[in-house]
Amino acid sequence: FSVKNRRKYRLPPGPYALPLVGNLPQLDKNAPFKSFLKFSETYGPVITVYLGWQRVVVLVGYDAVKEALVDHADDFIGRGPLPFLMRATNGYGLGISNGERWRQLRRFTLTTLRDFGMGRKGMEQWIQEESQHLRDRVKTFKAKPFDPSFLLSLSVSNVICCLVFGQRFKYEDEKFLSLLQIITNTLRFASSPWGQMYNIFPRIIQEHKETMDPSSPRDFIDSFLIRSNKEKDIPSTEFHHENLVSTVLNLFLAGTETTSSTIRYALSLFIKYPDIQEKMQHEIDTVIGQSCPRMENRKSLPFTDAVIHEVQRFLDIVPFSLPHYALHDISFRGYTIPKDTVIIPLLHSVLKEEKHWETPWTFNPKHFLDHNDNFKKNPSFMPFSAGKRACAGESLARMELFIFLVSLLQNFTFSCTGGPDTINLNPEFSSFGNLPRSSEIIATPR
Numbered sequence: 313f314s315v316k317n318r319r320k321y322r323l324p325p326g327p328y329a330l331p332l333v334g335n336l337p338q339l340d341k342n343a344p345f346k347s348f349l350k351f352s353e354t355y356g357p358v359i360t361v362y363l364g365w366q367r368v369v370v371l372v373g374y375d376a377v378k379e380a381l382v383d384h385a386d387d388f389i390g391r392g393p394l395p396f397l398m399r400a401t402n403g404y405g406l407g408i409s410n411g412e413r414w415r416q417l418r419r420f421t422l423t424t425l426r427d428f429g430m431g432r433k434g435m436e437q438w439i440q441e442e443s444q445h446l447r448d449r450v451k452t453f454k455a456k457p458f459d460p461s462f463l464l465s466l467s468v469s470n471v472i473c474c475l476v477f478g479q480r481f482k483y484e485d486e487k488f489l490s491l492l493q494i495i496t497n498t499l500r501f502a503s504s505p506w507g508q509m510y511n512i513f514p515r516i517i518q519e520h521k522e523t524m525d526p527s528s529p530r531d532f533i534d535s536f537l538i539r540s541n542k543e544k545d546i547p548s549t550e551f552h553h554e555n556l557v558s559t560v561l562n563l564f565l566a567g568t569e570t571t572s573s574t575i576r577y578a579l580s581l582f583i584k585y586p587d588i589q590e591k592m593q594h595e596i597d598t599v600i601g602q603s604c605p606r607m608e609n610r611k612s613l614p615f616t617d618a619v620i621h622e623v624q625r626f627l628d629i630v631p632f633s634l635p636h637y638a639l640h641d642i643s644f645r646g647y648t649i650p651k652d653t654v655i656i657p658l659l660h661s662v663l664k665e666e667k668h669w670e671t672p673w674t675f676n677p678k679h680f681l682d683h684n685d686n687f688k689k690n691p692s693f694m695p696f697s698a699g700k701r702a703c704a705g706e707s708l709a710r711m712e713l714f715i716f717l718v719s720l721l722q723n724f725t726f727s728c729t730g731g732p733d734t735i736n737l738n739p740e741f742s743s744f745g746n747l748p749r750s751s752e753i754i755a756t757p758r
């Protein structure tokens with residue numbers, strides 16, 4: 313920064329940054345979000361740090377995050393760099409794009425998700441069916457200990473498969489397993505999924521083209537192809553092959569690990585707190601019995617709903633959200649956030665803020681219950697972030713959490729060999745997620 317710029321800009325305050333490495337040496341590698349909380353004790357809720365040479369503004373606490381993402385939504389709409397995704401998708405697709413491309417793909421994706429949410433065979437029904445397949449598979453373990461991680465990933469990915477391809481796959485289908493392998497590789501920063509996606513996708517897309525009825529799209533790909541066809545004479549259209557492949561990859565990446573890890577964490581919590589598990593089962597038995605869970609049941613299951621919210625709050629799966637970005641100079645709270653600054657809405661600080669939660673560091677479903685045990689909302693519940701760039705799959709994810717978990721509790725009681733005390737609820741932080749530790753569980757049929 314030149315002296316002139318320094319005067320022109322009033323940057324948010326922050327700790328002194330070393331040349332080249334910036335504030336990196338001051339960050340706790342196992343839980344960098346905790347270091348940001350610490351900085352904010354000294355510098356307040358809007359702070360500047362340098363991750364290497366990259367200037368980053370961190371927003372801490374509900375007030376700052378909400379004021380930025382919701383009240384100044386248009387300023388904070390940009391997406392920051394996600395290098396591994398950039399390599400995987402060459403800058404195409406919903407999750408990492410900005411400007412007109414993002415606007416078009418976002419609107420299209422939300423509309424399409426909504427349409428399939430209400431269609432003949434809507435997402436709700438797909439999820440119900442998948443939860444039955446999951447139940448049947450869990451039964452085969454016959455109350456012997458097993459690690460549910462992979463199975464849960466398969467079930468949750470299948471929901472995205474239904475949305476995108478209009479079909480689910482058998483849990484042992486080779487095509488399905490290799491698709492998931494690619495997704496896992498992308499997440500682990502390995503190989504070159506863009507190339508691999510190019511090997512699988514053209515065939516799937518070609519099949520869709522050949523069998524599609526333009527008056528009744530079966531899935532996301534059909535809807536996208538119909539739109540491409542409509543815009544085929546518009547040279548600047550965003551509805552082309554690259555954006556289709558990349559957006560589909562985004563849906564898998566964003567929608568699989570997040571949701572399946574949350575379900576897995578919920579199971580660990582049920583084992584840790586058997587009385588909570590029992591109370592949910594009692595509520596479910598009383599209100600819906602053995603009938604297939606539906607979203608409309610949620611309002612009559614306030615305790616279950618509160619527990620699921622609390623699972624998400626307590627896990628805090630994406631403590632940094634995904635990075636936002638200043639696409640232009642932004643004025644905020646008397647500061648200037650200069651163009652090209654990465655912006656981190658610290659969801660961690662919102663989900664664990666002392667001011668807004670009675671016992672932020674304890675698992676406590678009462679956070680979402682009023683004194684009459686009715687469900688109570690809390691605006692600081694922001695695991696999906698907020699504003700115009702918030703999670704595009706929020707309603708789908710919430711439907712999955714509810715239906716999968718209720719169905720599992722209707723059918724099984726969860727425990728583990730060593731008893732509740734052996735469950736470690738501290739997630740492991742890796743790259744940008746708080747991932748629950750995997751452990752073997754026992755699912756005893758009820």
Ligand code: HEM
Nearest residue numbers: 407566567570571633634695696697701702703704705709
């Ligand atoms: C983005 C959370 C499930 C699709 C995000 C973001 C968060 C998030 C925090 C970043 C928002 C921001 O930049 O401010 C979660 C959690 C989930 C979940 C906690 C499950 C428990 C899903 C599912 C889908 C999905 C099931 C698939 C339909 C997306 C997409 C984006 C996104 C496409 C990028 C949106 C954009 O850049 O405009 N999610 N998500 N997510 N999520 Fe989710």
